[in-house]
Amino acid sequence: MVALKDGIQSADAIIRLTQAGVIKPETPFASDQVQPASLDLRLGKRAYRVRASFLPGRNHTVRDRLEQLSFHEIDLSIGAILETGSVYIAELQESLALPGNLSAAANPKSSTGRIDVFTRVITDRSQEFDNIGAGYHGPLFAEISPRTFPVLVRTGTRLSQLRLRKGEVRLSDADLHLLHQRERVVTSAEPSIQDGVAVSVDLAGFGPDNLIGYRAKRHTGLVDVDKPASCRIADFWEPLYADARRTLILDPGQFYILASKEAVHVPPDYAAEMVPFDPLVGEFRVHYAGFFDPGFGHAGAGGEGSRAVLEVRSRDVPFILEDGQIVGRLVYERMAERPQVLYGAGVGSNYQAQSLKLSKHFK
């Protein structure tokens, strides 16, 4: 048994859990796979093109369902193109044997969300995506569906990440108020704190041209997910500039990268997750949001002034987004222990101190 403290498990604990057989990688971890508060999950040898997304439900394994639904098996060891509009299920190299007091949650890596590759983790007998109940023993699979750009992936590609939680980890609004007074979690003077701290969109713009963000082009070339700085921005994105009214009309079905107005700060003893502002506001949403590492935006880790990236879509109708409109909430959680290495401090971090930044694939 590994002795664990309550909270989100840090890199050290993830390594101890792996040595104890709670996390079972098929092959040894890649060098930077264990992050300050999460573990990147690697694609395994095979993927399957399926007719539609599914959940196995209480009585079935993912493999049972694949036998019914899969119509093409893909060898990932030689690399494979995943096309937009199709749904794939890939084996993951990590499997779990969680004790009864440890649960897990998956999320797309920020780089995956920024290229609009919709991905979720599914497990045997599960009735929901991405949340893995305490005590789960079994394999992990990734559902992958590129929405905007076709992507090239292979065995070892890391699209999603896993956090491990023990006990009650989430800060109440009262605790978040106290944390903000002490450590300033966002730069707004009077942040709105309700089920997390509100994050709003910046449509005033950055730099001399007042760039507010990018709209993805359609019918583009491939993005090789494992090759940073391999794609030209102009081939994949249209830049967007602030208008006099500081508004942006979102086209239904289009994908946008925007940035938060607030600089965001995750102090070293905490981790955060961005969630859509209000699931009932159906017209538009921050589509991937995602995990924020301990140390993101932390001055001591070179991150002062880091904005959050917002991956935004409008649903069925065109929607006018206004400068300063709240689009997401950051929920803060306690770390079980302070990670020895923080985000930005020498862990190959791509997004520390960013203002408006596309994924690392673009130059």
Ligand SMILES: Nc1ccn([C@H]2C[C@H](O)[C@@H](COP(=O)(O)OP(=O)(O)OP(=O)(O)O)O2)c(=O)n1
């Ligand atoms: N909507 C989001 C989600 C995350 N982040 C930031 C906070 C995270 O701490 C950082 C890195 O996130 P990931 O670890 O998910 O990203 P990658 O693994 O893709 O990037 P890196 O290579 O920098 O670790 O990006 C962000 O600015 N906006």
